[in-house]
Each structure stands twice: as C-alpha cells, then as structure tokens.
Amino acid sequence: MLVLGIESSCDETALALVADGRPLASVLASQADIHALFGGVVPELASREHYRYMGPLFDELMRRARLEPRALDLVCAARGPGLLGSLLVGVAFAKALALGLGVPFLGIDHLHAHLLAAGIDHELPFPCMGLLVSGGHTHIYRVESPSRFITLGRTLDDAAGEAFDKAAKLAGLPYPGGALLDSLARSGDPCAVALPRPYLDNANLDFSFSGLKTAAALWLEKSCPDAWPKPLPRAEAAPQALRDFCAAFNEAVVDTLCAKVERALRQNPDISALIVAGGVAANSLLRERMAGLMRRRGGECLVPAPALCTDNAVMTAYAGWLLGKAGYRHDLGMETIPRGKKIPEDMQGPPVS
Structure with a gap:
C-alpha cells in the first residue's frame, strides 16, 4: 500500500x-x-x-x-x-x-x-504509555492500538514546548528558542537557580506550566535585568548566568514530566513500554531521564528519530x-479540528477495539 x-x-x-x-x-x-x-x-x-x-x-x-x-x-x-x-x-x-x-x-x-511514528524504527508493544510533548500540547495517553488512545492527562495551560519557547524569549534567545535553551543548558549548573516543579502536589496526571513560566520571568527580571543583551547576538556569547538559568529551567520541566509519567505508570502496572514523542522529545535531558526511568522499571523507552x-x-x-x-477511511465531508477541540472518533471501518 x-x-x-x-x-x-x-x-x-x-x-x-x-x-x-x-x-x-x-x-x-x-x-x-x-x-x-x-x-x-x-x-x-x-x-x-x-x-x-x-x-x-x-x-x-x-x-x-x-x-x-x-x-x-x-x-x-x-x-x-x-x-x-x-x-x-x-x-x-x-x-x-x-x-x-x-x-x-x-x-x-x-x-x-x-x-x-516510533513504530517506524521500533515494534510498538500494545498497550503502552505515550507522552506527547510539543509546542502546543502535553498529553499522557494509554495507547491500546493505533486506533485507540485513552487520554490520562493533559496540560491545563501552557504546553511544555510553549513554556520552553516563552522562557527562551524572556531570556533574550532568538525564535524558536526551545532547542537553543536545551543546548545552553548542557553547560549550565541547574542548582544555581531555584525554580519550582509545578503542579505536582496533587493526585492527577495533568500538567500546568504557567506558574513555572511566571517564576522564570520574575527571576530574570530580579536577578539578571542587564546581565546580557536581549536579544542575544549569538549563542556563543551566552554568559554563565544565562547558561545556569537554561539548565535550571530545563531540569524543572523534565523533572515535572518524569514525575507525572512515573505516576501514570504506577497506575497502569500492566504497561512496560513508553513512547516519548513531539518536538520536545528531541530534548537531550528528557530523552536521558525517560530512558533511565524505564530501565529502572525493567521496561523500554521508545523515541522516534530526531527528524x-x-x-x-x-x-x-x-x-x-x-x-x-486496518480498513479505516473518512468520507470527504470530514471536518478539520482546530487546537483546543477534541477530535471525534468518526473514522469509517472496523469498530474501535
């Protein structure tokens, strides 16, 4: 086909x-x-x-x-x-x-x-857990099959990728700044800047990154108002204070994602595989931490190729x-669905299993 x-x-x-x-x-x-x-x-x-x-x-x-x-x-x-x-x-x-x-x-x-997309290079074991982290979305799914995704948690405000890009913009990094923030974080000290791990004091699997973004903005305004030019002329010119901020923000987001995923896995003990996908899945720290989390649980972490x-x-x-x-189709009257609205299960073909 x-x-x-x-x-x-x-x-x-x-x-x-x-x-x-x-x-x-x-x-x-x-x-x-x-x-x-x-x-x-x-x-x-x-x-x-x-x-x-x-x-x-x-x-x-x-x-x-x-x-x-x-x-x-x-x-x-x-x-x-x-x-x-x-x-x-x-x-x-x-x-x-x-x-x-x-x-x-x-x-x-x-x-x-x-x-x-992880199935292109790996065999997808169903059921599995899926963490989707991108500029517009942060979701945790229980994936039963290619046609059945059960949403376990989602962001209530900013997505993880959106938080990265907004923090990068506040710090004076050029658009799109998420990838550059990750790069600078590798040469920074995450312990040098205290940032919260947002929305963890609860029992659910949802996310909220707006408070972390606000904390980052307040720290930048109070601690480093004129420490480096904004926008930054080039990445090589980033001072150590900026690198430390990037490392701290990177770690705060990744710690939060890991905490919620680990909670989801505890609630679904039959699952031994995790897919991490979306633009933020290219983040080096996130890939490392999620792989380690699954190794400790005796499972595997599947991530699509960076491209x-x-x-x-x-x-x-x-x-x-x-x-x-599998025989699924749509008729030509199918509607497009903008961000913020749920996509209906309206494919024609075999019943959802």
Whole structure:
C-alpha cells in the first residue's frame, strides 16, 4: 500500500510517501525565518505559505519517488489539532487529490501520529504509555492500538514546548528558542537557580506550566535585568548566568514530566513500554531521564528519530498506513479540528477495539 501523507498543522508544509510501512520519500518547506520576524507563528501568514508551497511540493515529492499520482492507494492529511487555516489548506488539497484519483481519504490525528511514528524504527508493544510533548500540547495517553488512545492527562495551560519557547524569549534567545535553551543548558549548573516543579502536589496526571513560566520571568527580571543583551547576538556569547538559568529551567520541566509519567505508570502496572514523542522529545535531558526511568522499571523507552520528533509528513503517512491497512477511511465531508477541540472518533471501518 502506497500512502501519501500531508502535514500542515502549524508552520511546516510537509508531504511524504510511505510504502508498506517504510518511508519512501519526503519533502518539507519551513516557515521559521518568516515567523522569526514576529517572534512567533502568525496564523494568517502560515496558511498563505501553505497554499503557496503545497502544489510545488507535491510535484517535487512525486519526482523524487519517480512515481505518478495514480500509483497512490490512500491519501492522508493531518486534520488537527492545529491552526485552522493551515489545516484547511492541507486537508482541502488531500480531499481534492483523493477525489480526482478515485482513492480513499483519511484524516489523521496530528498528536496520535507523533506517537505512532516510533513504530517506524521500533515494534510498538500494545498497550503502552505515550507522552506527547510539543509546542502546543502535553498529553499522557494509554495507547491500546493505533486506533485507540485513552487520554490520562493533559496540560491545563501552557504546553511544555510553549513554556520552553516563552522562557527562551524572556531570556533574550532568538525564535524558536526551545532547542537553543536545551543546548545552553548542557553547560549550565541547574542548582544555581531555584525554580519550582509545578503542579505536582496533587493526585492527577495533568500538567500546568504557567506558574513555572511566571517564576522564570520574575527571576530574570530580579536577578539578571542587564546581565546580557536581549536579544542575544549569538549563542556563543551566552554568559554563565544565562547558561545556569537554561539548565535550571530545563531540569524543572523534565523533572515535572518524569514525575507525572512515573505516576501514570504506577497506575497502569500492566504497561512496560513508553513512547516519548513531539518536538520536545528531541530534548537531550528528557530523552536521558525517560530512558533511565524505564530501565529502572525493567521496561523500554521508545523515541522516534530526531527528524521525526518535529512536525513532519512521514508520521502522518505512517499513521495513515497503520489505519488504512486496518480498513479505516473518512468520507470527504470530514471536518478539520482546530487546537483546543477534541477530535471525534468518526473514522469509517472496523469498530474501535
């Protein structure tokens, strides 16, 4: 089965082909330089850029794969959650292509696709635990199968990746600052700055990172108002105080994520595997700590390759392949779902097990 996947949930326009579960070809156009001018993603600009890139990227993808569009067996697109205007561009293109070729169409949950991407390089043992950490979402799932995800916990405000980017911006790091904050943290002392581990004094599995962001802002304002130029001209110029702050913030987020995941695992003793996915899964400290947590429990931690942690179309196509081979489909009336709304279980095909 040859599956086309389209990803346009935020500011990356990406298309990929997966053949019988293996990535065949992929293309991607990033808008990072455009949105960096504004310090964050501008939804209207993002959707216009998706519209501009979509057709040429599809042509380039088929050229690289040396295939004709009629070779496609299934067309998939991320249906949400994400920026509504951006999602509509990808979904409309996918629906039109499926209609024109006379092949099935399938809308993919962007968050589930992030976690399922671990199956490209690893065998996915079901049931397993899934931690999705990205710029817009922080979720803990019990994953029963490629089609059944049970939400155990989620963020009540800022997502982990959003907290990283906001803290980086407050510290004067260039957009997007989360990855740079992680890099600077490796040469800092996390004990030099006292930051809280937020929302742990409870029994649930939800997250709240807004208080940590506020504590970071107050520390930066009080302790280092003029300690370094903002914005920082280059990463190499970062003083030790900034590196220490990055290390402390990094550790606070990772400690919080680990505490909640360990709590979820205790509540689900039949699970011995953890998938960590999403953009923040590329964070070096998070990968190290989660791997250690699972080793101590006699289990395994599965993380997609770094290129598959950020938004990409390979994960969309792969999730489509898993669901498509099981017989799932959508009709062309399927709706896109913006961030903040729950994606309905409306696929046609075999019953959810």
